[in-house]
Amino acid sequence: MKVKIGELARMTGCQVVTIRYYEKEGLLKAPERTEGNYRLYGDDAIARLQFILHCRQHGMNLSEIRDLLTFSDNPTVSCDWINTLIKKHIMDVDRQINDLLHLKEHLKSLYDKCDGGKKSECGILKSLNSFENCTYCQKMKRKKSLPQ
Amino acid sequence: MKVKIGELARMTGCQVVTIRYYEKEGLLKAPERTEGNYRLYGDDAIARLQFILHCRQHGMNLSEIRDLLTFSDNPTVSCDWINTLIKKHIMDVDRQINDLLHLKEHLKSLYDKCDGGKKSECGILKSLNSFENCTYCQKMKRKKSLPQ
DNA sequence: ATAGGATCTATAGTCCCTATAGAGTCAAGG
DNA sequence: CCTTGACTCTATAGGGACTATAGATCCTAT
Known part of the structure; x- marks a missing residue:
């Protein structure tokens, strides 16, 4: 059909x-x-x-x-490489999950730091302004996952 | 400087x-x-x-x-919305993590289904050919995260 | 005959960069 | 003083996986 x-x-x-x-x-x-x-x-x-x-x-x-x-x-060749492809994907997905779990922890620590006041009191903006006190970003920096 | x-x-x-x-x-x-x-x-x-x-x-x-x-x-307005932004991001990251965890389970179930033989015996290709027997894909389909 | 919906092609736009080409600037070495 | 090489400049194109738009054609129902 x-x-x-x-x-x-x-x-x-x-x-x-x-x-x-x-x-x-x-x-x-x-x-x-x-x-x-x-x-x-x-x-x-x-x-x-x-x-x-x-x-x-x-x-x-x-x-x-x-x-x-x-x-x-083209079914004449061996399909060994497919397992390799899948394995590569599993590792890749694993890495993504780990990165996201770290990111989530950090976002949670940011949440509620803003008290709804004015800029100067906003804890979120303050936190986003300093890499130095951010263990998450230090970790990521070492992994070189900042924009290349 | x-x-x-x-x-x-x-x-x-x-x-x-x-x-x-x-x-x-x-x-x-x-x-x-x-x-x-x-x-x-x-x-x-x-x-x-x-x-x-x-x-x-x-x-x-x-x-x-x-x-x-x-x-x-421009620090004259309230920063309430920043908390909302962060909250949105946390939910977004959560969704991504869940999707990836499901995906990983499925990839793991694919792995080693290929025995390195010829196409007709490759379990991975077989699995990739059927949506129907794939609980992962059924789930994702309901969530509409297929290409839009 | 005409209105609407579905389909066709071709092209440009999206996001967030990355790569390339060709020219100009500057400090150090011969 | 001249040249070399590193750095910087602008402008433009490419990449991945689509998505959107425009304008034309086809088909079916009224």
Whole structure:
């Protein structure tokens, strides 16, 4: 059963423009067209888009997904590297979680330092003004996660 | 004591180009210049840049920081809203942490499903192909955090 | 026949930088 | 004094993953 782009969007929860974008980026193959030049997708295309969305949801970027799709289209080589890819992602997600946990602690310590008065009394502005007394920022600085 | 842009970059860990970018975006005031047209920064500018970096580190975007700076430059109004801003950030960070924890669980369940064989036996590719059996993705779908 | 909705292409904008090109400035060494 | 090399200047383009806009075309229902 063939569907047009709007229907595909509805089925997958992906925006129409994003589907066209994925096609332009070479993640989705150019589908067949109707006489009126409308894109027409079959089950394979639907599955492919769902695969892409699934990967995006797992934090992969478009070029990693392209690699997976290329591999998937070409089943003659070993798939060892996929485990490596997943492992890399787990470590990456772990790092992000740790950073965010630290950040949350610091934001919590900022909260309620503002007493709703005027600027000169606002504890939040004061805190944001000093890196030195901020263990969170010292830690981050060592990790070089400031803008590069 | 006045410093040139390179020195300011070294002092703050921020890149030279980024400093100029912040100026163009109106976060840093245009500094005085030497005879040779080099930017020359005083202590106030250094503090201001550190404030900006500190805020960036806390996940604020440039327009939020602009708001904070505008407020900070104009101390006649109440600062109640700053607590609200921080609260919003805490909730946002919380959401990100939760999403990432779920994602990590799912990635862990993917790991080692690939046995290094050929495509048809790769458990990871199989898993990535089905949304239906993926509780993580079902959950995320309800939360509408798929590409909008 | 026409109104509306869906689709088409092409292009520009978003955010927060990062990279590049080509020119000017300045201090030290030969 | 001249040159070398490090630093700085401006202006412009690129990147990633979309999102928004404009203007044209197609299709269906009234």
